[in-house]
Every structure is written in structure tokens, then in C-alpha cells.
Amino acid sequence: MTTIRDVAARAGVSVATVSRVLNGSGYVGKDTEIRVKKAIQELNYRPNTVARSLANRKTGTIAVILPDIMNPFFSELARAVEDTARDGGFTVIFCNSDDLGTREQHYIEVLRQKYIDGIIFASNSMGEDDIVYMNENRIPIVVLDRAPGKSGCTVIRSQNAAGAVMAVRHLMETGCRKIAHIAGPGELITAQERLRGYRKAVKGFTWFDESLIVPGHFSIRGGERAVSGLLERHPDVDGIFAGNDLMAIGALKALQRMGRKIPRDISLCGFDGVEMSEWTEPELTTIAQPIYEMGRKAATHLIARIRGKAVKEDILELDVRLVERNSTRRRKN
Template sequence: MVSIKDVASQAGVSVATVSRVLNSKGYVSEDTRKKVEQAIAELNYKPNEVARSLFKKQSKTIGLIVPDITNPYFPELARAVEDTAAKLGYTVILCNSDGKTEKEQHYLDVLMQKYVDGIIVSSNTISERQIKSLQIPFVSIDREISKDIPTIVVENKKGAKLATQYLQNKGCMRIAHISGPLNVVNANERCEGYKEVVRNEQWFNESYIGNGHFEMDSAIEATLELLQLHPEIDGIFAANDTMAIGAIKAVHKIGKRTPDDIAIVGFDGISLSKATTPELTTIEQPIYEMGEKAASMLIEFIEEKPVEKTFYRLDVGLVERESS
């Protein structure tokens, strides 16, 4: 492996001179700079980025921890973070935590060992105390951890109410809900929005809510159980699009049709919602904007630039398609 000493020897200069050229610090004459750059090209020298980050106290790298990379929502979010970071000269390390406390802590430790400049996380278990102990810039996305932590979220309760009211306006008389994990903030907000709309209906009780854990297979199972318990259900609001697609599959499995027999609405607005049959009606959140804002805000903190706002609750909207 070519070292900085090899470059210095090839160019006929000191190691310190090569370092000044690499880091663009200190005076180097134009002729000397050209000699060093030519030596770097001839030897195909690649600087040791770990050593450089230790020297400069900056790695130009950020971490992104998400709970489930198999959920299509999170790759879309990660794409927005990566696009924005790349434009600003940063690299992203993506970590999949499976929503597990010990795995999240492991990734926090690894990212700190990699000398990342900041971290974006979607978590329901990381605490404010853990974050502040890291002493690096931090942004929470999709789920609020604390009012004191920079955060990007959406109007979850508003979107859930919009979905449930829409199903009522479509003529649905018995509307069920497929919820996300009970310990996840946005899942609880969406469930609460649903309940605010239907809780005063004479038919309503908690047995119209099934837990799909934000996963397709669990949602299929939860939907089948709900329809067996309440065959009169004619509308379903699922707390994410992946579960809504699972609900469509479950309805088809028992010989019913969507939307003729049971109308279904999801939440997220992932690209896959346009590829289902029928195409999925959904509460669309601005996924790309969320990732873009999170990355931009984090890098503003890293570069010690003025940050206009540290808490965003972005709006959502209904996208009507064939499943309703």
C-alpha cells in the first residue's frame, strides 16, 4: 500500500508538505503543489480517511439508524437522506436496528468508533440521556424522542382522522383499524386519531383494532382475525401502507373484494402503493422532504451554521385510488 512517505519521496518534498497539499492548509508554492499532485496520481495514492478524520476532527460521514429496512418506507427515507448528504459532501452509513434496544446501542457505539460527525435516528427506545451523552449533533426522524431533540415528524393523528372520516364518507358503517406496535409513538398517534372518529359510534369497541406490527404478514393475520370476529366490517384503516397491502391480500383470501366489499386506506404514500391491485388509497406523508430536512438540519449543526428551526411537524394528505 502506498504511503504518504512514498508520495513525499516521489515528489522530492517533505511529508509535511504533502500533508499541507492534501489538507489545503498552509503555504505551498504552485510548482511544489503540482509535483505533489503528480506524485499522487502516478502512485495512485489514497489518503487514510480514518487518520485524516482524527487529524481534522471531522469524517464527513453521518449515521442513519432505522428500525426496519424491509419496510419500503425506510429505504425511501434513506434515499432522501443520502441524496441530500451527498450534495453537501457527506457519506451516509445505514444501520438497521430491527427496533431492538441492544442493537440500537450497538450501532451507536459503532458509529461513534467510526468518528461520524452526526446521527439521524428513527427510534422508539433511544432516550434523551443516551443522545446527550454522545455529544455530537443528532436528529430524530419519524418518531419524537423529546422536545429538546431536533425532530422531523408528521401529523399522524390528523392523517388517521382524515383516513377514517374518508371511509365514513364513502359509506362504510363498520371501520376496523390495523395498528402498529403499541410501543411506537406514531402508531399510537394514528390509532388515537382513528378512535377519536369512531369512539362514539354505538358499534365501536377495542375488538375492532388489530395489531399488525407495521408488517405485512402480521397484518394479514390480524385482518383475518378481525373479519372472523366481525364479518360486518366494510372499511379498514391500516397504520401504514405495508399493512394495508396485507389487508388487501387477506380480504382477497376469504373471497371478498376491495373496495366493493371492504374499502381499505393505508398511511405513508410509499411508491409501492401505486403498484398494488387495486392501487392503494393512502394518507401520503412527504417522505422525501422529511429525509431532506433531517440531513440538511444535521449538517447545519455539524458545520455550526445557524439553524432556523429544530422541530418540524409536516402535513399529510389523502391520495384517493382504487382500494376505496
């Protein structure tokens, strides 16, 4: 088996020089680097990654903690993270927390013991104490989409409140005169921001009532259940803004079972822009987040931190856009 000493002998350099080339650390002249890489190729040398990780506590592995990998939003995020990490030479481990704080804490401890180089969080249950813990233990982290109130780390998310305003105004422009909101879990910052945007857009209208806001729990089943109670109280609702696409799809199913025509009777708009929103009949109008870009930026920022580069610990909000489809198209008044 070829060893690092064999590579050093072939290139005519020290073992330390080969190590610097392999780890990308320390100064190595360009000509020397070329000789070392040529020797590695000629000898088909494969570094012992286990030994390297024990020596420098780096494994070339990052972890992503997700609340629900079955949610297509998080699946699309995960794909972007994996693509970007692979291009940067990193392997990705995915952990599904099922929105359970105890499971997330277990993952954090296990990952720390295994010398994971960094963690991307898209978990609902993450709190400020978790960030403090990881900062104290020098674990590079990036938070995706759902940040605690005081982040203390890099947070990448989209413009949730602005997107909600965009959705409601679009429904109004298509002729809707009484618009309800199916909201996500109240403890999540994303749901809070989308609700805030809805309130801002409907503020001052005489038709608005608090009972037009119903919980949907960011799930298809939640969206289905929300519609039934909503229309019992407000049979004249002609527009619904759902806080994510899954709830909108559930609402669509329930409305169709009730015999409501979309968009003739009720217009419907979701939020996220997941691929599934194109598969419904009619196709779902949505406020699309740049999901792939969010995942790419999260991985890029984390890798930069792992490599010791200065990264501003701040909240980065990405633009959203309206994707108009048949669930809201009607003759404008």
C-alpha cells in the same frame, strides 16, 4: 505523491492557508482561495482524509440507524438522506437495528469511536437516555419519524394524528358505516398518534367498539392475521384504516383470500404512501407522507449542526395528503 506543501508552494501561500481552504474554516481572501483551488486542480491533489480526521475528528461521514431496511418506508427515507448527504460532501453508513435496543447501543458506541460526524435515528428503540448520552458526548443527531416523549433534539416527522383523521373521514365519505383500525406497535409514537387520530374520528358513533382496534405490528403478515380475527367478531365491517401500508397490503391479501371484494364489500386505506402501494390490485388508497422530503430535511439539519450552525431543537411536522386509489372508490351516498 503531491502533498499539501506542494500545493502551498504552487499557490504562493502557507500550508495553513491551504488547510483553511480545504476545511472551509477561517477567513481566506477570494483571490487567494481561487489560487489555492487552481493549484489543487493543477497538481491533482487529494487530501489525506485519514490524517484530516485524526487532526480534527471529522470524517465527512454520517450514520443512519434504521429499524428495518426491508421496510420500503425506511428504504425511501434512506435514499433521500444519501442523496442529500452526497450533495453536501458526506458519505453515509447505514445500520440496521432490527428494533433491538442492544444492537442500537452497540452501533452508537462503535460509531462514536470511529468519529462519525453525526447520526440520524429512525429507530424504534431510541429513548431519552440515548439522546442525553449523545448530547453529552457532543454527537450531533436528528431523529426521524419516531421521537421519544421529550426530544431534546431536532425531530422530523409527519402529521400522524391528522392523517388518521383524514383516512377515516375519507372512508366515511365513500359510504363506509363501520370502520376498523389495524394498529401498529403500541410503544411507537407514530402508532400511538395514528390510533389517536382514529379514535378522534370515530368518537361519538354508536357502532364503535374497542374490539374494532386490532394489532398489526406494522408488517404485512401482521395485517393478514389482524383481518381474520377482526371479521370473525365484526363481519359487518365495511371499512378498514391500517396504520401503515404494509399492514394494509397484508389485509388486502387476506380479504381477497376470504372472497371479499375491494372496495365493493370493504374499503381499505393505508398510511405512508410507499411506492409499493401502487403495485397492489386494486391499487391502495393511502395517506402519503412526504418521505423524500423528510429524509432530505433530516440530512440538511444534521449537516448544519455538524458545521456549527444554529439549528433549533424542535419537532418539525410535515403535512400529509390523501392519495385516493381503487381500494376505496365507490359511489358516494
